[in-house]
Amino acid sequence: MEMVCIVCPNGCLLDIEGSGDDIKVKGALCPKGIEFAKTELQDPRRALTTTVATVFGDMPRLPVRTADEIPKADLLDAMKKIKTLTVKERLHEGDSVCEDFFGTRLIATADMTRQNINL
Amino acid sequence: MDNKLINEYDLVVLGGGPAGLAAAVAAKENGARVMLIEREENLGGILKQCIHDGFGLVLFKERLTGTQYAERFLKKFYDLGIEHMTNAFLNSVQRLPEGGFEFVIQSAKGMVGLKSKTLVLACGCRERSARQVFIHGERPAGVFTAGTAQYLVNIMGQMPTKKCVILGSGDIGLIMARRLSLEGAQVEGVYEIQKSPAGLARNVSQCLDDFDIPLHLNSTVSKVFGQKRLEGVEVCKVDENYKPIKGSERFIECDALIVSVGLLPENEVAQSLGVEIDPATKGPYVDQELMTDIPGVFACGNALHVNDLVDYVSQSGHLAGQAAARYASGDENRIKVEYNSEDFLYVVPQYFDKNKEGEITLYWRSKADHRGKKVAIEVDGRAEKSKKYMRLLPSEMQSLTCTVKADVGQISLKMLDG
Numbered sequence: 014m015e016m017v018c019i020v021c022p023n024g025c026l027l028d029i030e031g032s033g034d035d036i037k038v039k040g041a042l043c044p045k046g047i048e049f050a051k052t053e054l055q056d057p058r059r060a061l062t063t064t065v066a067t068v069f070g071d072m073p074r075l076p077v078r079t080a081d082e083i084p085k086a087d088l089l090d091a092m093k094k095i096k097t098l099t100v101k102e103r104l105h106e107g108d109s110v111c112e113d114f115f116g117t118r119l120i121a122t123a124d125m126t127r128q129n130i131n132l
Numbered sequence: 133m134d135n136k137l138i139n140e141y142d143l144v145v146l147g148g149g150p151a152g153l154a155a156a157v158a159a160k161e162n163g164a165r166v167m168l169i170e171r172e173e174n175l176g177g178i179l180k181q182c183i184h185d186g187f188g189l190v191l192f193k194e195r196l197t198g199t200q201y202a203e204r205f206l207k208k209f210y211d212l213g214i215e216h217m218t219n220a221f222l223n224s225v226q227r228l229p230e231g232g233f234e235f236v237i238q239s240a241k242g243m244v245g246l247k248s249k250t251l252v253l254a255c256g257c258r259e260r261s262a263r264q265v266f267i268h269g270e271r272p273a274g275v276f277t278a279g280t281a282q283y284l285v286n287i288m289g290q291m292p293t294k295k296c297v298i299l300g301s302g303d304i305g306l307i308m309a310r311r312l313s314l315e316g317a318q319v320e321g322v323y324e325i326q327k328s329p330a331g332l333a334r335n336v337s338q339c340l341d342d343f344d345i346p347l348h349l350n351s352t353v354s355k356v357f358g359q360k361r362l363e364g365v366e367v368c369k370v371d372e373n374y375k376p377i378k379g380s381e382r383f384i385e386c387d388a389l390i391v392s393v394g395l396l397p398e399n400e401v402a403q404s405l406g407v408e409i410d411p412a413t414k415g416p417y418v419d420q421e422l423m424t425d426i427p428g429v430f431a432c433g434n435a436l437h438v439n440d441l442v443d444y445v446s447q448s449g450h451l452a453g454q455a456a457a458r459y460a461s462g463d464e465n466r467i468k469v470e471y472n473s474e475d476f477l478y479v480v481p482q483y484f485d486k487n488k489e490g491e492i493t494l495y496w497r498s499k500a501d502h503r504g505k506k507v508a509i510e511v512d513g514r515a516e517k518s519k520k521y522m523r524l525l526p527s528e529m530q531s532l533t534c535t536v537k538a539d540v541g542q543i544s545l546k547m548l549d550g
Binding site for chain 2: 016017018020021022024026059060061062063064066073074076077085088089092106122123124127
């Protein structure tokens, strides 16, 4: 079977033979492609990037991401959980928004303290 | 109104996106006095709304979101204490007879006058709109560029649609297909007039395939319907000349059409100064240090040519900022970088300044899809650098670097059979 590696912008077209742990991967420009093919077949995972509501008028949404990838099947449930969250303090990039989020942390990906509030 | 010209800078950087930030940081690190002008309220440019990841692999060997990538440069920018104005528009810029430039800027504090020795254009690019791709029909609300939809969702937290059609398979369109799906909208499909997707293969995979969104190639949106709000669109198949195929029309009920049909470098200021624009890139002609044909005016980032990756935008900003900081007017001594327009869509830079011998990096796109071709930089007829490519696509920018001496007579980029 064929699949596109999504690890980097090269987007290698991988040609995969076999199944389970015993697979042969052709077409990967780097070892990450082989790793990706193995995970993708057994336990596909994605990083979730989205935004969380805040209480601040000058920045109504805070961009966030999962610190690690989460199971692909959990993406829509994760979005449901996101809708229940509200950020109430001004965070820095890398700060936790939610400590326990589908097996990892949800972290801020932007700084909220540098908004040019005073024109 | 206080319009006295009292502030003198080495550089004025126009634009506070990734190119402008990198230029300002590089110039400041080289000892220049820098002023950066940004029309929006906050610095960061389009990266502010790029919450998705995949940025920074070239520069930082990490997978960052656009906002995290911006943060790296913003930290440096603020740490260096670089002077800047936000919510500020350039009203006019003029060349001074004695060299240098005079600016009038409209800011929240009123009109401000500035002078500088050099100008770095980092104005980015703009999206082509639905008006530029000739869609027939009414003029209802609900037709958005992908960037506008992205702004509404990611910055404002407002959903622009419940069910939409996306026209064009550029990366922003693909990213928005995933984004809108995650937020609960139904994306009926992505329609692309070409025979292959315009965006990266991995975005087709992780943005469309992951969410079972169909991609229709050789297809386009031919009409929009609706009086106040969009009520639906007509899509159809096209032939090899992009003409609609009769009988292939199909009506789709939807409340939004998201248009992702390409980007154009923004060069209004460059043109007001008389900077010459390359019709192939739609950005200024530049030499290897990104100086335009007007001495002291530099161009970088997407204002120069539209890049696939922000990493390259930052690299060109860095180069322009560095060059502008040490710019001293001297005799120009340039040769044109030659290429066959049958093989390449374009090559940047278009000139090599022989006063600045050393490394030159050529950024280019192939004119058509190719497999197994070799591309070489030839200096005076000798291949100085060549590379074999498994696959070349017009949608994927490539680059080659080599060293060139001051006594060079001819530089050309060649496409050869592997």
